[in-house]
Amino acid sequence: MPNPSAPRQNGKQLDPVVRKHNFEEVAQIFTKEEALAEANRCLHCKNARCQANCPVGVQIPEFIALLKDDKVGEAASKIMETSLLPAICGRVCPQEKHCEGNCILKEKFGSVNIGMLERYTADTARKEGLLKTPVCAKPTGKKVACIGSGPSSLAAAAELARAGHQVTVFEALHAFGGVLRYGIPSFRLPREVIDHEIETVKSMGVTFRTDVLIGATEKIADLLKEFDAVYVGSGAGLPTLTGIPGENAVGVYSANEFLTRVNLMQAYKFPETDTPIHIGKRVAVLGGGNSAMDAARCAMRLGPDSVTVAYRRSAAEMPARAAEVLHAQEEGVQFEYLVTPKEVLADETGHVCGLKCTRNELGAPDEKGRRRPVEIPGSEFVLPVDTIIVAIGQKPNPIIAKTTPELKTTERGVLALDEEGKTSMPGVYAGGDIIRGGATVLLAMKDGIEAAKRINQYLQGK
Amino acid sequence: MEENTILEKVALNSAVVKFVIYKPLIARAARAGQFVILRGREGGERVPVTLVDWDAQKGTITVIIQAIGKSTAMFNSLQQGEKFLNVAGPLGTPVEIKQYGTVAVVGGGVGIAEVYPIARALKEAGNKVIAVLGARTKELLILEREMTALCDQTVCATDDGSHGMKGMVTDAIQQLHDGGEKINAGFIIGPIPMMKFTSRLMDKLGMEPFSSLNPIMLDGTGMCGCCRVTVEGKVRFACVEGPMFPSKTIDFDELIRRTSEYKPQERQSLENYQKDHVCKCGLH
Numbered sequence: 001m002p003n004p005s006a007p008r009q010n011g012k013q014l015d016p017v018v019r020k021h022n023f024e025e026v027a028q029i030f031t032k033e034e035a036l037a038e039a040n041r042c043l044h045c046k047n048a049r050c051q052a053n054c055p056v057g058v059q060i061p062e063f064i065a066l067l068k069d070d071k072v073g074e075a076a077s078k079i080m081e082t083s084l085l086p087a088i089c090g091r092v093c094p095q096e097k098h099c100e101g102n103c104i105l106k107e108k109f110g111s112v113n114i115g116m117l118e119r120y121t122a123d124t125a126r127k128e129g130l131l132k133t134p135v136c137a138k139p140t141g142k143k144v145a146c147i148g149s150g151p152s153s154l155a156a157a158a159e160l161a162r163a164g165h166q167v168t169v170f171e172a173l174h175a176f177g178g179v180l181r182y183g184i185p186s187f188r189l190p191r192e193v194i195d196h197e198i199e200t201v202k203s204m205g206v207t208f209r210t211d212v213l214i215g216a217t218e219k220i221a222d223l224l225k226e227f228d229a230v231y232v233g234s235g236a237g238l239p240t241l242t243g244i245p246g247e248n249a250v251g252v253y254s255a256n257e258f259l260t261r262v263n264l265m266q267a268y269k270f271p272e273t274d275t276p277i278h279i280g281k282r283v284a285v286l287g288g289g290n291s292a293m294d295a296a297r298c299a300m301r302l303g304p305d306s307v308t309v310a311y312r313r314s315a316a317e318m319p320a321r322a323a324e325v326l327h328a329q330e331e332g333v334q335f336e337y338l339v340t341p342k343e344v345l346a347d348e349t350g351h352v353c354g355l356k357c358t359r360n361e362l363g364a365p366d367e368k369g370r371r372r373p374v375e376i377p378g379s380e381f382v383l384p385v386d387t388i389i390v391a392i393g394q395k396p397n398p399i400i401a402k403t404t405p406e407l408k409t410t411e412r413g414v415l416a417l418d419e420e421g422k423t424s425m426p427g428v429y430a431g432g433d434i435i436r437g438g439a440t441v442l443l444a445m446k447d448g449i450e451a452a453k454r455i456n457q458y459l460q461g462k
Numbered sequence: 463m464e465e466n467t468i469l470e471k472v473a474l475n476s477a478v479v480k481f482v483i484y485k486p487l488i489a490r491a492a493r494a495g496q497f498v499i500l501r502g503r504e505g506g507e508r509v510p511v512t513l514v515d516w517d518a519q520k521g522t523i524t525v526i527i528q529a530i531g532k533s534t535a536m537f538n539s540l541q542q543g544e545k546f547l548n549v550a551g552p553l554g555t556p557v558e559i560k561q562y563g564t565v566a567v568v569g570g571g572v573g574i575a576e577v578y579p580i581a582r583a584l585k586e587a588g589n590k591v592i593a594v595l596g597a598r599t600k601e602l603l604i605l606e607r608e609m610t611a612l613c614d615q616t617v618c619a620t621d622d623g624s625h626g627m628k629g630m631v632t633d634a635i636q637q638l639h640d641g642g643e644k645i646n647a648g649f650i651i652g653p654i655p656m657m658k659f660t661s662r663l664m665d666k667l668g669m670e671p672f673s674s675l676n677p678i679m680l681d682g683t684g685m686c687g688c689c690r691v692t693v694e695g696k697v698r699f700a701c702v703e704g705p706m707f708p709s710k711t712i713d714f715d716e717l718i719r720r721t722s723e724y725k726p727q728e729r730q731s732l733e734n735y736q737k738d739h740v741c742k743c744g745l746h
Contacts, residue, residue, distance in 0.1 A: 172683050174501055174508070174548040211550035213683055216488050237685035241697065248690055248697065249718055250723050257686035265680070266505065271734055273505040274533055275680075276727035350719035397684055397703065453690075 002043050009038040009109040016330040017103050017110045020300050023268065027091075030120040032070075039067040042112045043104060049100035054154075055446035058085040060099055060114055063235075067121060073119045073130025084158035085197045085445065087126065088151070088180060090119030092440045093191050094321050095450060108435055126196055129208060133203045137164035142459045145170060145227040147214045147400070149421045150178020151441045152432025153233030154201055156446030159229075161204040163456045168227070171208060172213035175264060179433075180441070182264035182289065183256075185298050213401035220428060228462060229427045230454045232407075232415065233448060236433030241390055242286065246344030251352035255291045255391035262298045275454035280386030284305045284355050285340055285392035288318040293325060296333045300459060307332070310339045310383065312360055312373040336383070338362070342374060344388060355383040394438045412437055421454050429455055466545040470523060476527045478572055478726045479538045480514075486521030486598070488513075488551050493614035494583040495674065495706050498525065500537060501548035502527045508532045510679045510701070512554060512651075514577035518529035523549075526604070532731040539739075553682045557672070557706045559583045563646035566638070566669070567613070568631050568660055570652020571597050574605050576674065577651040577672030581612055589613050594634045596652065600625035631656065645669045645679040645707045651710065654721065665710045672676075673709035675700045677720055692716055704730065 013019075013026040019026055030038065044061040051060045058079050064076035079086045095101070095115040103111035125131045142165045146153040149171040157167045175181050177194045180436040202208060214234070216222060223230050231252075239245055240256035252260075261267040265275035279302040285295050288311035299307045309328070310316055314337045318325065329335070338360040345354035358380050360373035401409045408424040414437050415423055415430045423430050431447025433439060463484050470482035472558035488498060489615040492513050499508045514526035529535040539606035540546070557580050566712045567581040572594050585591045593613040598621045602669060610616045618626025631652075638645065650660045657673040664671040677689040677700050684702035691700050698704065 038489065173681060174550070182681075211548050212487065213553070216552055216683075217491055217550070235679075239684060239685070239687045241687065243691075243697075248692060248713075249655060250719055254687040257688045259681060260680055265507070269505075271731050272726065274507040274731060276724045276731070278723060278727070304717050350716070399684060447619065 002040055004041050004105050005109050006041055006311050007038060008041070009034045009113055009116070011113070011116050016332070017118065017314065019187065019374070021303070021333040022168060023301060024188050024354055026187050027116075029123050035067060036070070038113050038117055039064045041105065041109070043306035045104055045299070049102040049104060050112075053098045053102040053367040055442045056089070056449055057101075058083050058118070058292055060061045060087075063121060064112070064114075064117060069115060072121055072128065073132070076125035076130065077132055079118060079121060081114035083155075083445070083449075084134060085154060086118055087193045088197050088443070089123055089442065090115055090117075091193070092184060094440060096321070096323075098442070112269060118119055120381065124424065133200070134158070134162055136162050136204055139166065140164040140459065142166065142228045142382060142462070143168070143226065144455060144459075145223045145233065146227045146231045146233060148172075148178055148234040148432075149176040149208065150233060150235045150432065150444065151230060152235070152448040153178070153179060154198070154232060154446040156231045156431070156452045157206045157448075158201045159199070159324075159449050159452035160206060160307045160455060161206050165459065166245075166461070167206045170212040170214055171210050173264065174210050176210070176440055180186075182260045183294065185263055185294050186257070187297065187301075188294070190206045194390060207364050213399065215399040218420070219424065220400065220404045220407070221277060224427060228459055229429065231448070231451055231455065232434055233428040233432045233444070234397055234422070234434050235439045235444075236394040238395040239390070239397060240393040242341055244343055244393060246340055246346055248389070249352045250344040250350050251278070251386055252344055252388045252390065255287070255295045255389055255395065256286075258295050258389045259291070259298065262302075277302065278387070279304050280352070281305045283382055283389065284385040285309045285391055287311065287393070288313070288320055289391065289393070290301070290320050290324055290433045291394075292391035293320045293328050295391050296328050297331055299389065300331050300333055301330075304335060308334045308383065308385070309335055310336045310341065310355070310357065312338065312340045313337055313370065314362060318369045338373060340373060342380070345382065352386050353384075353386055355385050355388060357383055367381040394433070396434045396437060400434070421451060423456065464520075464545065464547050465730035466547070466642065467491040468540055468542050468544055468546070471542045471593065473542070477525060477530075478604060479524045480524060480575075481540075482522050482524050483546060483549060483618055485523050485549050485666055488523050488549065489516045489521050489587050490518045492516040492552040493521060493556030494559060494579040495649075496548055496554045499553060499679070500525070500546050502533060502536045502540065506547065508548075508680060509533050509537070511552070512674070514575045520542065527574060528572040529606055531728045535732065535735060542644060545707075546638065548672060553701060554705050557583070557649065559587050560655065561587060562589055562670075566592045566594050566635060566645050567634070568594045568648055568650040569596070570603070570631060570656040571602055572688065573652035573656075573696060574609065575604070577649055578605055578608065578612075578647050580654075580658035585612060590639065592626070592643070593617065594619070594631050594638075595626075596620070596631035596634070596656070599623065601659030610630040629657065630659075632659050632722075635660065635667070638682070639667050648672065649706070650674070654714055654718050657709065658712075661712065661714075669711045672706050673712060674705045675707060675717060676705065676714070677717060679722065688714070703741055
């Protein structure tokens, strides 16, 4: 019998005192006992709300039922019927917004820890050799190119391969995974997990190529000579900066630069690796999203005296996941709420020596319903910092739009889709941050999966 | 033939090496003023290097690399038949090639190699092209023969007077101007102070200066913003909007400060490499 009132299992985490000095994964995998206890809390609702609210439609009650019987391999196969990257989803999906946020047990006993169960299933099946290569349909003879190797393209590539198409993924950088590799730190998503998931997609017959920047190395029009369809999942590779005076001072990083140095280039291992990073004694991170938390926690691990997140609204409006904020706080990251940066101050060598800010109070709600920050007159003060990381969002990388006049964009610079999810160029589909601007890994995957279905339909008619 | 293979390696002087690399996609797409990003090993840096030449038919690209840090020293130790780990590009916006009239292409040190494809494209577009080549000393002045063959006139200047006139490229430009040469535009590639003072002089003499900037880069695709420079008071990303910019109003002092950010680490890295290198090759 299910036991929903049993305490929710949260798993163990590395001690903050230890983990703030390393890049090991913070959340530890469930033990078998924890997994069974947690699986046993699930009521296996008919018309399960968790599943209905999963962006990629994972059959949650079914996979948890298989786990209860300790059929880990079958549980993994069940998840992979709809989502081919379970070890990634189990870690980086904001479950509190999707499945767990809609669990029937949420109010009374606490939601089932679906994220940790998914991760347990994926990791255990991998470790015990129970993962089955997904079965692909008979070859269709059609070729599809996927641009970028981030979550959206990976999801699309896997689904297209499953449908029997011959798929090639083109990545501009030297390593695969897109934002999973350059953005998300290994203490949230270990590098070997990304490698494993990419191996799964490779095992389905997908070809992966590095060092091809579509728009520069080859144009989309070139691809269409060789491929029957193209999926653009090139992501949000353009940092937003504040535009305040002094932002080009030495010691001001965009979150993209800082995270890319640390995560993709592994600058924290310098001089064993060749890309350096410079961290001062007092670091300010501007912004309140997940990238800001990632940057702050990476910065902490490089050993400064202090790391302070400066956010212009209050804690309640912060877009970062609550769990990430908590982890950051446990690791010693400080938070300055209701603060707007005004000017970067630099010393005579051009290096950051402070951040002039004003304090805010909350005013009327904006169009998204979040209360707007309003500057308090005469509240100017200086944060004494020597490193600043700007993590206030990203925009779509413009290279593809710039080099492909056939592709229509919106005024926000994202690729425009019609109501059928097609771009303005025949045979070209798009999804993820290139159409959303800056969203989550899961929404990017969802777009990839849905676009793959549309591409299948398109290719059937061709 | 495998991509990234070094087909030809020629030492141009003690620190500068020319590589011809097999990379058909880049050879087909390359334009004057663009660059590639090279990596030599796992864990290696992404190093931006200007494209000096390309041959779409043979599928080859040519780069000329000066060993100044660990990564470039390591690149230059690669041999013919070996491979670069990664070659990505062509990156950056090509230089606008049009009829300017009379143009000066100004190269300092290894910048001579970098300005060469621009000189060629300008010449093909019907401009009168004057090459102004500068280096500290004769040994470091590369590609003079190629430039002389290509351009309408070639002037060399060395700091020590060991070749051409004694002085800087600015002296050579001033002299051309004083001699009545009407130069409409200049394309300048070299050390930052050289680009700064040459731009300033050209502007004063009524010539339109352009400089190819070399800030620190990471991805080279506009993703990180590490390469931001200030041109005409606006923040620009050199990797996608440049590297060539109108240089009357570039904040060169900011560029100098930003390119110095990792000097101590770069020095440490090079020292470690040289120490290891001595041990491994057994020649020292």
